[in-house]
Amino acid sequence: MSRQGTRLDAKKVNSELFTLTYGALVSQLMKDYDNADDVNKQLERMGYNIGIRLIEDYLARTGTGRCYDFRDTAEKIQAGFRLYLGISPVITNWSSAGDEFSLQFETNPLTEFVELPDNCLGLKYMNVLTGVLRGACEMVQMDVTSWFVQDQLKGDNVTELRVKFIKRLEDAIPAGED
């Protein structure tokens, strides 16, 4: 092992490795389930598992404090995308009540090599993201839900993820304790 360092671009290798591993995971799921809805559900569940861990990494890396309001949360979610995927989705389409917004993705490293065959139109390839957001926000006492309204893989111009705030979670005190 004489040569030190590497002549490969480690950053590129890492992001492609992640993309391809995710692709292998989705294709394994498609093989195991006949129904695209079940695959979407499974991806969401995996995303949730990732999200509840990822939030710790995010807080540790960024030293972020409490969110002031949901707009603040939106910006922190955006910062998360920048940190982990190297992309900055646009925050847009706020609802008048300020509890709902959209994230618009023009590019997405995860779908870089992806083309959906005609028989997979029910598949939400990126559904893992909805789980990640739910898991991560739940760990900081927020109940949010999200869903895709547009998807580039299905011919739309942008990919749009709608995020909705449901409620603040209170710390539940175990029964019998005051």
Add this chain to the structure above:
Amino acid sequence: MFADDVLYEFIHSELVNYVTNKKNEDENSKTGDLSPLEYAGFITGFRIIERLTKDWPRFQNELETVKFICTDFWSSVYKKQIDNLRTNHQGVYVLQDNSFRFLNKISGSKQYLEHAPKYVSFTCGLLRGALANLGINCLVTAEIQPMPCCKFHIQVHKGKKIE
């Protein structure tokens, strides 16, 4: 700041988790069949190596190819080089990683040794896939002991070279 390497760890552990739980549901077998994991690694390795080596000069021989895997490829994927490479010059290579990335966060005692195989089969597949696309048809197995240390045995199928 860019932190996508943790994502690879997370997605890998979800993949492991999914494959092992799925098997438990299906057949009530305890450890189950890890071949979907190995296969996922295989297609990942097969695809990525093609992208990584497209601008590289052709490798001179089998040993050079394996060396490339041990140094450049391994250090981009697992943050360190292979610690020791041994070969009998007849198609058997042993790659030793003294602190394998997917094992070095698991307690080092013997207690969890039985869980270790599921954390290495994806990588066995990754190696097999990468080598297959570089024209080396082989079998990759892993040997773990003691814990964060892992030896990957590559056994090349002679006479079945794909050029």
